[in-house]
Amino acid sequence: MEYKIITTIEDFTALKTDWQRMENQSHDVTIFSTFDYCYTWWEVYQHKPELKLWIIIVLHNNQIAGIAPFIIERRNYRLGLKIDVLRFIADGDYHDILINIDLNINPDSIFKDIFSIIEENGSSWDYLHLSHINYKSPFSNFLFKSKYNKHFTYLIESPYINLSLYDSFDSFSKINAPSKAKQYVSRLRNKINYELELNSTDIELFSQIHKKERDFLQNKGNLYRHSLYEDKNKVAFINELASLNKITSFSLISKEDNKLLIYNWGFIKDNIYYSVNTAFDPSYSEFSLGRVMYYEMLKLAKDKNLFSVMDTGTGRYPWKFEWTSDFNILYQIQIKKPRSFIHKSILNIKAIFFNK
Structure with missing residues (x-):
């Protein structure tokens, strides 16, 4: 077994051609595992001292x-203890391992090699946490039938709407x-002369609307509602993706005053629209804008053949299931190294009591 572990952005850059060829070989690879998505994320986050690039290449x-x-992320644990967590790079609704199908190698043998490499380099990490793995993927199939089965557990659902099953909207x-x-x-059209705009992407305006919605929901008692736009790194990442024309957005706009009523943005890959973020202007909360937006988006998608499937994003919210009974199930694998935790705890206790 030959392998490399990529730890520098220069070596990451050199992977582009091979990575992009492999991501286009399989529909199992979603937008969240593409080179452009992962590389752009690392460009933004590489300055954070708690993050270390750790891409395994099987040769x-x-x-x-x-x-x-x-990547390996150093996190706070307990009593000042820090642990190193091995996880997927970037944040997204799906994660996967890329396989070179052209080599005609059984994917299971490659997955097995990857876990052997992880075990061989056990001193580099304390906790393995690979999340958002689609239950239908080859990687999931390997984990289900492997010795790691007991560590591979349910995480969350991601509902999807399949327009391809129908001749018309x-x-x-x-x-x-x-x-x-x-x-x-009809009620909204009678009150407001609106139109649906495609790719009028304005991240700053979307941010303002999302924060207004957050404040509105918090005032209604949802104190745990936050905005992803509160994080400057996430905003920088989104802006970079927008500058690369990776983002697809839908906006309901009032034609009279050009106000944004609601937006929904995400990504399209392999005829699937991955919805990532949406928010409405609370000034129009009486109009059920979420339902109107879905109706108009899906109608446009079907009429213009924009995509065949809309993945609504992770989360079992009731309003998603108003439109579909279909969903993907996402799993996660978690492995803790007890000895590593005990050793670090002892060192931490010694530091507290004897290094004064």
């Missing part, structure tokens, strides 16, 4: 057979749309 006859896009909406969705659309 076969000097060719890349597999890429495991990992009307046939889809008659069966799947909430009973009053069309009524909500």
Whole structure:
């Protein structure tokens, strides 16, 4: 077994051609595991001292057979103890390991090699936490039947809407749309002359709307509601993706005063729209804007063939299931090294009591 562990951005950059070829070989690889997404994330976050690049490259006859896009993150644990967590790079609704299908190697053998490499380098990490793994992926299949099965557990659902099953939007909406969705659309049109704009992406404006929605929901008692735009690194990452034209956005705009009513942005890959973020202006909270937006988005997507499937993002919110009964199940694998925790705890206690 030959392998490399990539720890510098220069070596990361050199992976671009192979990585992009592999990401295009399989529909199992979502936008969140593509080179551009992961590389852009690392460009933004590489300055953080608690993060270390740790991409495993499995080689076969000097060719890349597999890429495991990992980082090691140092986190606070207990009593001042810090632990090193091995996890997927970037943040997203799905994560995966890339396999070079052209080499005709059984993916299971590559996954097995990756875990052997992880174990061989056990001194580099204390806790393995790989999350958001689609239950239908080859990686999941390997974990289900491997010795790691007991560590591989349910995490969350991600509902999706499959438009490809229907000849038209009307046939889809008659069966799947909430009973009053069309009524909500008509009510809003009677009050506001609006239009749906595609790719009028304005991250700063989206940020303002999202924070207004956060404040509105907090005032209604949802004290745990936060905004991703509060984090400057996340904003920088989103802006970088927007500058690369990776983001697809939908905006309902009032034609009279050009006000943004609601937006939804995400990514399209392999005819799937991955919805990442949405928010509405609380000034229009009476109009069920979320349902109107879904109705208009899905209608446009079907009419213009923008995408066949809309992945609504992780989370089992009731309003998502108003439109579909389909969902992906995401799993996670968690492995803690007890000896590592005990050793670090002892060193930490010694430091507290004897290094004064």
